[in-house]
Amino acid sequence: MERQSSERSHTIDITGNVCGDICTTPENPKICAGAACDLSNSTTASRERDTSMRKLAIAITLCVIFMIVEVFGGIKANSLAIMTDAAHLFTDVGAFAISLFSLWASGWEATPRQSYGFYRIEILGAMVSIQIIWLLTGILVWEAVQRLIYEGGEVKGSLMFAVAAFGLVVNIVMAFLLGHDHSHGHGHGHDHDHDHDHDHDHDHDHDGITVTTHHHGHNHSEKDEGEPLLKKTNEKKKRNINVHSAYLHVLGDSVQSVGVMIGGAVIWYKPEWKIVDLVCTLIFSVIVLATTIKMIQDILEVLMESTPREIDATKLEEGLCQLEGVVTVHELHIWAITIGKVLLACHVTITQDANADVVLDRVIGYIKREFNISHVTIQIERQ
Amino acid sequence: MQERKDASFSYKFPDGDRRLAFSRQPSFRQWEPHLSSPSPSSSTNPLMHRSHSFKPYLARSDSTVSVPFLEKSEKKDSTWIVLMLAAVRGVANGSRPMKRLALMISLNVAYSMIELLIGLFTGRVGLVSDAFHLTFGCGILTFSLFAMGVSRRKPDETYTYGYKRLEVLSAFTNSLFLLFLSFSLAVEALHAFMQDESEHKHYLIVSAVTNLLVNLLGVWFFRSYARVNIVYWKPEDMNYHSVCLHVLADSIRSAGLILASWLLTLGVENAEVLCLGIVSVTVFMLVLPLFKATGSILLQIAPSNIHPSAFNKCSRQIAALEEVFEVQARFWELVPGYCIGSVSVQVKNGVNEERILQHVNGLYNDLGIQDLTVQIDYR
Numbered sequence: 001m002e003r004q005s006s007e008r009s010h011t012i013d014i015t016g017n018v019c020g021d022i023c024t025t026p027e028n029p030k031i032c033a034g035a036a037c038d039l040s041n042s043t044t045a046s047r048e049r050d051t052s053m054r055k056l057a058i059a060i061t062l063c064v065i066f067m068i069v070e071v072f073g074g075i076k077a078n079s080l081a082i083m084t085d086a087a088h089l090f091t092d093v094g095a096f097a098i099s100l101f102s103l104w105a106s107g108w109e110a111t112p113r114q115s116y117g118f119y120r121i122e123i124l125g126a127m128v129s130i131q132i133i134w135l136l137t138g139i140l141v142w143e144a145v146q147r148l149i150y151e152g153g154e155v156k157g158s159l160m161f162a163v164a165a166f167g168l169v170v171n172i173v174m175a176f177l178l179g180h181d182h183s184h185g186h187g188h189g190h191d192h193d194h195d196h197d198h199d200h201d202h203d204h205d206h207d208g209i210t211v212t213t214h215h216h217g218h219n220h221s222e223k224d225e226g227e228p229l230l231k232k233t234n235e236k237k238k239r240n241i242n243v244h245s246a247y248l249h250v251l252g253d254s255v256q257s258v259g260v261m262i263g264g265a266v267i268w269y270k271p272e273w274k275i276v277d278l279v280c281t282l283i284f285s286v287i288v289l290a291t292t293i294k295m296i297q298d299i300l301e302v303l304m305e306s307t308p309r310e311i312d313a314t315k316l317e318e319g320l321c322q323l324e325g326v327v328t329v330h331e332l333h334i335w336a337i338t339i340g341k342v343l344l345a346c347h348v349t350i351t352q353d354a355n356a357d358v359v360l361d362r363v364i365g366y367i368k369r370e371f372n373i374s375h376v377t378i379q380i381e382r383q
Numbered sequence: 384m385q386e387r388k389d390a391s392f393s394y395k396f397p398d399g400d401r402r403l404a405f406s407r408q409p410s411f412r413q414w415e416p417h418l419s420s421p422s423p424s425s426s427t428n429p430l431m432h433r434s435h436s437f438k439p440y441l442a443r444s445d446s447t448v449s450v451p452f453l454e455k456s457e458k459k460d461s462t463w464i465v466l467m468l469a470a471v472r473g474v475a476n477g478s479r480p481m482k483r484l485a486l487m488i489s490l491n492v493a494y495s496m497i498e499l500l501i502g503l504f505t506g507r508v509g510l511v512s513d514a515f516h517l518t519f520g521c522g523i524l525t526f527s528l529f530a531m532g533v534s535r536r537k538p539d540e541t542y543t544y545g546y547k548r549l550e551v552l553s554a555f556t557n558s559l560f561l562l563f564l565s566f567s568l569a570v571e572a573l574h575a576f577m578q579d580e581s582e583h584k585h586y587l588i589v590s591a592v593t594n595l596l597v598n599l600l601g602v603w604f605f606r607s608y609a610r611v612n613i614v615y616w617k618p619e620d621m622n623y624h625s626v627c628l629h630v631l632a633d634s635i636r637s638a639g640l641i642l643a644s645w646l647l648t649l650g651v652e653n654a655e656v657l658c659l660g661i662v663s664v665t666v667f668m669l670v671l672p673l674f675k676a677t678g679s680i681l682l683q684i685a686p687s688n689i690h691p692s693a694f695n696k697c698s699r700q701i702a703a704l705e706e707v708f709e710v711q712a713r714f715w716e717l718v719p720g721y722c723i724g725s726v727s728v729q730v731k732n733g734v735n736e737e738r739i740l741q742h743v744n745g746l747y748n749d750l751g752i753q754d755l756t757v758q759i760d761y762r
Contacts, residue, residue: 112694113685115713120682131559142515146508303552303681305717306542313540331756333543337683345725345756356736357761377725377756380736 049107052243056100059174059246063093066170085163088253089170091136095129095249099242102126106338119338126245127299130292133252137285140256144281157268164260171254178247241298241339248295252288259284298339305335308342311371319370320346323362325354327383334373344376349383356380473532480623481531483604487630488528490597491521498590509584517594520633523560527553527626534618547718550622555677557625558670561632565666568636572659588644595637601630612672614688615719625673632666676719683715686722689750697746701726704742706734708762714752723754732761 067089074082102125110117259280266276307313311334320329332346344367350359360380367373474485495517502510530553538545602609605627608620615621639662646654679687685694698710707730714724726743730736736759743757 112691114682115685116683116715118682124678124681128559131556131563135563138515138519142512145511145515300552304542304546304548305544307540313543333756335544347756356759357732360758360760377727377758379740379756379758381740382737 046107048240049103052240053100053103055178055243056096056103056246059177059250060093060096060100062170062174062177063089063096067093070166082159082163085167088136088167091132092249092253095132096246098125098129098132099246103240103242116337119341122240122242122338123299123302126241126295127303129242129245129249130296130299133249133288133292137252137288140281141285144278148275148278157264157266157271160264161261161268162264164257164264168254168257168261171250171257174250175247175254178243178250241295245295248291251291255284255287255291256281302336302338305333307334308336311342311373316367316371319366320348320363323359323366325350325359326363327351342371342373342375344373345378346376347379347381349381352383356382470532474528477532480605480619481528483601484524484528484531484626487597487601487604488521488524490600491517491524494593494597495521507584507586509587510590513587513590513594520560520629523557524626524629526556527622529553531619531622544717544723547618547721550618551677551680551718554621554625554673555681557629558674558677561629561666561670562674564632564636565663565670568659568663568666572656572663575659576653576656585644585647588641591637591640591644595634595641598630598634598637602627602634605630611669615676617720618718621673621677621719625677628669628673632669635665636662638662680716680719685714686716686752688719689714689722689752693750697750700746701728701743704739706731706739717754721754722752724752724756726755726757727760728757729760729762734761 067086070082070086070089074086102122105121105125106117106119108118260277263277263280266273301309313332313334316334317329317332320326327349330347330349332344334342334344336342348359348363350356360378363378364376367376474481477485495514498510498517499514502508502514530549534546534549536546605623608624608627609631613620613624615624639658643655643658646658651657676687685691694712694714698712701707701710707728709727709729711727712724713726714722716722724747726747728739728743730739739759740757744755747755
């Protein structure tokens with residue numbers, strides 16, 4: 001109740017908060033003057049992107065260095081195993097390059113042709129990355145089968161073991177670079193960062209100290225209640241999908257390296273048991289595929305324009321219907337541009353004598369407050 | 384080509400295009416209620432809410448009877464057998480292209496099984512690797528088949544826009560696979576180029592010939608889509624086109640292998656490098672338009688069949704109304720032929736919104752955009 005009354009007296013504040021820092025026009029804070037509301041590149045988003053890009057760039061340089069080392073070593077030792085591992089690293093570089101490109105491309109400004117911005121490129125890039133992982137796994141399985149049939153090949157267990165160990169070390173280093181840093185730097189610090197950014201930028205854009213103080217109070221009260229609801233989504237949002245897919249790639253590689261190490265150790269110990277190689281490859285390929293399943297599910301859900309999992313559409317609809325002045329809600333579509341950026345469009349039927357403007361503000365405010373969807377398009381119809 | 388048409392999409396064919404003149408087009412959309420006026424017809428109850436209210440399985444307004452692909456059972460623990468039976472039933476009741484695709488996939492699977500067994504028994508690695516290749520392609524085609532079946536489901540809570548997007552996705556996956564194929568062929572050509580002696584396996588000819596025949600059968604099935612640049616009117620178009628390109632690329636690859644073998648016996652040096660290179664480039668050029676088209680739909684680029692100047696004209700016409708201050712419109716294509724837009728209009732205080740809504744809707748409906756959400760902000 002207390003929240004409701006505070007909301008009513010600060011209607012303008014809420015809608016003013018909708019657009020965030022960059023895209024509010026001075027006359028009317030409600031409409032998005034820039035290319036896209038909340039879809040535009042706020043400073044926090046671009047900072048996050050820069051960090052991710054830097055990480056990927058470092059990973060790529062590391063990979064290239066290791067690859068060159070392995071190529072020279074392979075030519076010197078005249079060993080096929082080392083060359084194939086170098087080829088594997090090359091595909092790693094390719095996958096990282098795709099991730100880096102997707103990250104960079106998602107920062108482009110929206111054009112009239114691409115009116116929602118370029119965030120979808122992230123998703124497509126991640127999908128291509130995962131397909132590459134599957135392809136590589138398939139090739140590995142095929143090679144293992146081939147090696148089994150081609151009985152003639154002499155397998156040196158010690159060499160296998162050494163190369164796999166080197167590859168594992170490289171992969172672990174990169175896993176740390178891509179995975180560990182990320183959650184640390186952004187876990188809680190980012191939450192506060194985000195909110196504070198809103199507040200501070202808002203201070204600069206709008207005049208009047210009175211506005212600010214009310215604003216702060218509102219934010220604090222909602223943060224306490226909103227935190228448990230939103231915390232999960234914020235935590236999930238932190239993992240940039242491209243860095244995550246590169247991380248999966250590296251993880252898959254290290255899993256495979258472990259498998260090859262086990263196979264190499266066994267063959268080193270008992271050279272007759274060559275079938276262990278194939279068995280290990282198969283088992284670990286299955287493990288690698290299992291790690292990618294969750295991500296593919298996320299990607300598919302976004303590409304199919306389905307309601308994001310963190311948003312309960314029924315609850316939203318019921319909540320909207322309970323607002324004053326709203327008769328019914330139909331044609332409700334909630335979909336995500338990329339993981340973390342959600343849009344909503346619906347038609348709301350209101351009573352004959354209701355004030356369309358007030359109801360619109362109420363609806364937008366409710367959605368923004370409860371579900372943190374900031375880009376909404378509501379069509380108001382009278383009964 | 385008798386095809387059962389799904390009632391959910393109405394598509395406008397330009398005048399003079401009589402491709403589907405024989406099939407009855409539904410005059411009425413089921414799950415998109417009309418925008419500003421209450422829907423006049425009542426055979427499906429005023430479905431403003433989606434799946435909360437009862438939706439008749441076989442809608443009486445349908446001119447064709449669409450059988451749902453998988454029965455929506457309440458319990459989620461359907462066993463594998465039940466799923467397989469449902470899949471078989473779905474294909475048996477499916478449209479003609481579905482049946483043809485299922486036939487082709489089963490042919491391919493049988494053939495690759497035989498090849499794998501023979502390869503394992505005789506110890507010929509080439510056969511085994513070819514079998515693997517074929518199996519991978521079959522997997523992709525099965526996904527296309529699955530997409531064809533599932534995409535006829537009605538939209539529900541989670542998938543508010545329906546399942547039609549799956550066809551676009553499967554077309555994208557197909558084109559991605561073909562790109563990988565062309566890439567791998569190029570790598571193989573490079574590899575063959577660097578080898579001193581030719582590693583070409585001549586026993587693969589038999590398998591290549593059989594492969595070619597099976598794939599040519601597939602091309603014949605989908606012959607109306609055997610072009611590189613197609614204008615897509617419906618979502619199924621993309622899927623069928625991708626399947627056709629897939630079998631076409633496969634048959635080109637087999638033909639290339641046969642040609643390389645023949646040229647080698649004729650004594651032409653580096654024959655397989657040449658053939659592989661040509662095949663790789665051809666497949667790449669074949670698949671690029673499809674890749675771009677599906678990619679642009681998945682990226683939510685503005686609909687390509689409507690010229691951007693038309694959009695500009697519409698927004699100018701809206702802004703020309705005296706009460707309107709600013710217009711902002713965004714459009715994207717859900718599937719080829721179905722555009723969705725959200726428009727934001729800023730108007731003077733106290734203006735009647737019905738009139739503006741109707742004006743905006745009328746303007747964009749003329750362009751062919753059926754699904755619009757218009758937000759009117761009062762200054």
